[in-house]
Amino acid sequence: MYYAIVLGFVFLTVCFVGIGISQYLALKDLISNSLPDIPTITSFIPLILEIGYVYLITRLFLKNYKSIYVRIIFAVLGSFTGLGLPIFLAIFLYKLALQKIPNIINLMSAISVFGVSIGTMGLVIVLSVFNGFDDLIKALYNSFDPDLKITLAEGKTFRPDERVLRKLSEIDGIAVYSKVVEESVLLKYGEKQYPATLKGVDLNYKKINGLDTMITEGKFILEDSKGKYAVVGQGIAYYLQIGLKFTNPIIVYFPRKEANISMNVENAFNQNFIYPSGIFAIEQDHDAKYMIVPIKFAFNLLEDSTSVSAIEVKTIKNADLNTVQKNVQKLFGDRFKVKNRYQQQELFYRIMKYEKWAIFMILAFILMVASFNIIGSLSMLIIEKKKDISTLHSIGADSVTIRRIFLYEGMMISFFGAFIGLLLGFIVCWLQIRFGFVRLQGSGSFIIDAYPVSIRVLDIFLAFLTVLGIGYIAAWYPVKYIIRKYIPENGV
Numbered sequence: 001m002y003y004a005i006v007l008g009f010v011f012l013t014v015c016f017v018g019i020g021i022s023q024y025l026a027l028k029d030l031i032s033n034s035l036p037d038i039p040t041i042t043s044f045i046p047l048i049l050e051i052g053y054v055y056l057i058t059r060l061f062l063k064n065y066k067s068i069y070v071r072i073i074f075a076v077l078g079s080f081t082g083l084g085l086p087i088f089l090a091i092f093l094y095k096l097a098l099q100k101i102p103n104i105i106n107l108m109s110a111i112s113v114f115g116v117s118i119g120t121m122g123l124v125i126v127l128s129v130f131n132g133f134d135d136l137i138k139a140l141y142n143s144f145d146p147d148l149k150i151t152l153a154e155g156k157t158f159r160p161d162e163r164v165l166r167k168l169s170e171i172d173g174i175a176v177y178s179k180v181v182e183e184s185v186l187l188k189y190g191e192k193q194y195p196a197t198l199k200g201v202d203l204n205y206k207k208i209n210g211l212d213t214m215i216t217e218g219k220f221i222l223e224d225s226k227g228k229y230a231v232v233g234q235g236i237a238y239y240l241q242i243g244l245k246f247t248n249p250i251i252v253y254f255p256r257k258e259a260n261i262s263m264n265v266e267n268a269f270n271q272n273f274i275y276p277s278g279i280f281a282i283e284q285d286h287d288a289k290y291m292i293v294p295i296k297f298a299f300n301l302l303e304d305s306t307s308v309s310a311i312e313v314k315t316i317k318n319a320d321l322n323t324v325q326k327n328v329q330k331l332f333g334d335r336f337k338v339k340n341r342y343q344q345q346e347l348f349y350r351i352m353k354y355e356k357w358a359i360f361m362i363l364a365f366i367l368m369v370a371s372f373n374i375i376g377s378l379s380m381l382i383i384e385k386k387k388d389i390s391t392l393h394s395i396g397a398d399s400v401t402i403r404r405i406f407l408y409e410g411m412m413i414s415f416f417g418a419f420i421g422l423l424l425g426f427i428v429c430w431l432q433i434r435f436g437f438v439r440l441q442g443s444g445s446f447i448i449d450a451y452p453v454s455i456r457v458l459d460i461f462l463a464f465l466t467v468l469g470i471g472y473i474a475a476w477y478p479v480k481y482i483i484r485k486y487i488p489e490n491g492v
Contacts, residue, residue, distance in 0.1 A: 108377035113417045115370035120421025120467050121428065123363045127459045128429045130356040132452030137352070140282050143210040145341050146178075146312035148325055153337050157181070157307040164331060168311075171327050173319035178204040181298050182309040186253040187291065189240040196236055197289050198252065200298025208314045211280055211292070218244045218278030228294045229277035235288025237279045249273035250291075254301050272301050364466055371414070371474035378410050378478045406479045414471020418464050426460075429453045
């Protein structure tokens with residue numbers, strides 16, 4: 001029988017190759033507009049192969065049908081109707097059912113373990129990939145977002161009190177702070193124009209975050225003895241076609257505070273120019289939005305040298321961020337909002353978390369479907385062992401003990417499937433971390449080349465408990481209801 005299976009699949013492969021050849025030749029004839037009037041031998045290749053394929057499997061499996069005509073009828077019907085493979089599978093399952101029942105039970109148990117292990121492996125891999133993207137995005141945002149950001153609860157700019165700032169630097173856990181001013185401006189480079197957000201920062205800004213590590217071209221220089229410079233996002237640089245080797249400056253426009261409708265358009269805007277020193281790349285939104293300049297340049301353009309938009313704070317390493325945040329909030333009062341990194345990008349992080357657990361639920365549902373094999377294998381095992389159930393009950397085993405035996409059988413299937421799946425998932429994740437086999441499409445335009453993966457013990461533990469929970473439910477159902485059916489019949 002096993003030789004028939006192998007030969008059947010070989011013939012099926014040859015059949016598909018023949019179909020592919022005939023389709024290729026037909027497509028070639030169609031493209032050349034020279035469809036043959038008389039069918040060639042290649043037109044009959046797939047039909048001949050499939051007739052031979054179906055005839056072979058009917059001869060190997062339907063040994064009770066000695067007549068060659070019956071086999072030919074099966075072969076022709078299977079070939080012309082396209083049911084060659086379904087006929088093969090139907091006959092295979094029919095012959096398998098004629099074998100001993102324990103063979104079927106063992107096969108179904110193996111299939112159950114395989115299904116549970118594949119589902120568990122998928123669960124581990126998908127969660128690890130989501131964790132990898134989560135860590136990557138956090139690292140990217142952390143290179144731009146400060147540990148704490150102080151802004152007005154209502155309003156846009158404020159004048160910081162120097163006494164409050166001195167007390168801020170004295171709070172335990174505070175390393176350094178930086179004054180920041182942000183405003184929407186119009187950029188012009190050559191003949192191109194682009195609306196962007198101008199972010200003026202002081203000399204402490206470089207200590208606040210790791211933006212200098214995200215420079216893709218040039219250097220992170222805002223000011224030196226020769227003058228002031230700007231660091232622009234990659235999206236802005238791409239649109240304006242900014243080149244660091246060119247001598248053209250970036251012209252920045254901002255509306256004057258005292259401008260009115262009757263004024264000349266050119267006189268209605270403050271303008272200043274600045275040369276780019278570097279280009280940074282964090283993520284698309286930031287890259288297409290921000291241009292970093294010295295705060296004095298921003299003050300001069302905005303005609304306001306005292307007001308700021310925010311105060312960005314960096315905390316000491318290993319400091320209790322929640323405690324520091326509460327102390328800063330207490331210092332500034334209710335007029336201000338003090339946000340940590342998560343709160344600064346709260347919507348985005350929340351969506352990422354929801355996506356992760358939505359995928360987890362979908363994969364858990366797939367695992368639940370795969371666990372239906374456990375129900376089938378246990379049901380057939382109970383039916384096959386009904387005489388043994390009667391024997392056990394006769395020697396004093398109660399219904400709870402008998403149910404526990406079969407429940408342990410189902411849990412063993414889930415346990416081994418979960419263990420194998422976790423092991424395979426861990427191996428695949430380790431290989432991706434070590435070698436990066438699965439690449440991102442168009443990886444040259446991304447910061448990374450391969451899919452990021454991060455294995456977390458909590459996710460592994462949660463996946464293991466989920467699989468065992470689903471396996472317990474899948475084993476509990478047939479054990480409870482089917483054994484109830486057979487125990488009374490045996491004198492319970």
